[in-house]
Amino acid sequence: MQFKDIIGHENVKNRLIKSVTDGRISHAQLFLGPEGCGNLPMAVAYAQYISCENKSKTDSCGQCSSCIKFSKLVHPDLHFVFPVATNADVKKEPISVNFINQWREAILEEPYLSLSSWQDKIETGNKQLLISKNESESILKILSLKTYESEYKTMIIWYPERFNTSSGNKLLKIIEEPPSKTLFILVAQDAEQIISTILSRTQLVKIGRINENDLQQALVNKYGIEAAIAQKIAHQSDGNLINAQKLIEHSDLEDEFHELFKEWMRAAFKANVPALISWSEEIAKISYGREKQKQFLKYALHLFRESLIKNYGANEMERIADNEAKFLSNFAPYIHGANCIEIIELFDNAFYHIERNANPKILFLDVSLKLTKLLRVEASVIED
Secondary structure, eight states: OOOSSSSHHHHHHHHHHHHHHHHOSSSSSEOOOOSSSSSHHHHHHHHHHOOOOOSSSSSSSSOOOHHHHEEEOOOTTTTEEOOOOSSSSOSSSOOOOHHHHHHHHHHHOOOOHHHHHHHHHHHHHHHHHHHHOOHHHHHHHTTTOSSSSSSSEEEEEEEEGBBBBHHHHHHHHHSSSOTTTTTEEESSOEEEEEEEHHHHSSSEEEOOOHHHHHHHHHHHHHHHOHHHHHHHHHHTTTTTTTHHHHHTTTHHHHHHHHHHHHHHHHEEEEEEEHHHHHHHHTTTTTHHHHHHHHHHHHHHHHHHHHHHHHHHHHHGGGGOOOHHHHHHHHGGGOOOTTTHHHHHHHHHHHHHHHHOOOOOHHHHHHHHHHHHTTTOSSOOOOOO
């Protein structure tokens, strides 16, 4: 993977290249950025550039023996760690090496990988994906070996937020006393969820959302869509390539979330407790799983945000799909300064508790009942 394959972020690319040419490669770096920004492919491109035998001032050559192996993610000095769980094939103590073939397939197919897509790929159902203490022991074994071909041995850790305390403490010891010529690249979305002692020992490389113009051009090039359509999608997706792809492909999951949200809000407005109980049972079904439940909560927060924007007339900041526009014209007035902070806190807390294995049926019913009060229930019906 080369820098030219990554959408935008030219300043970040230039800083990374300069760190190599100046011989100032920090042994532990945190590539921090929101989902869909490209921090994972950026980490791979950086590792490839470091190992490239004929690197230029702007990119790896893409043709040397090292680059060819990196392009297939099979370079012997490139290692990955990522969240996993048991499935039909791996029944106990899962670690990354058990899933490395699926991982390579997933990244080569879609470098801007989401956690939910990864979970679907390895078919773990609704189990929480984690990086366990067994993983830390595997890291120690891998890093105890000498480099095979490159000057540096690179360990890319995707979603370090999923370390638990035990595994995180073991990783901390490795980062504090790393083997010679070892590079750790942590690829994360939320710095607050990373163990603070690990966070403090990494050099931050901040990767923001993709610039709207850069994303627009990438969509035109990749999908062959008209520039005007690409511009609208780039604006709606808020610098997130994954969201942009969903808008283009008309994601069935997004449509399902929209219908679920409308049904929920109707029942909440009417204070229809039986309907809220039924709705909570529906979303708690095993087919949704915790990752999709978290995605749904993010989707709800997205609609609350867009409601506030619509209320304040900041149309240039709106990022809504066509199927959301008419719904929000009726719904938005009920999200305002008097209740928005409490609603956002309510949903943030729900997200936190879902991550920590709260009973989804009880949790969503609790949120529903509180929401009926926050929306100041009247005999209003939300229209399609």
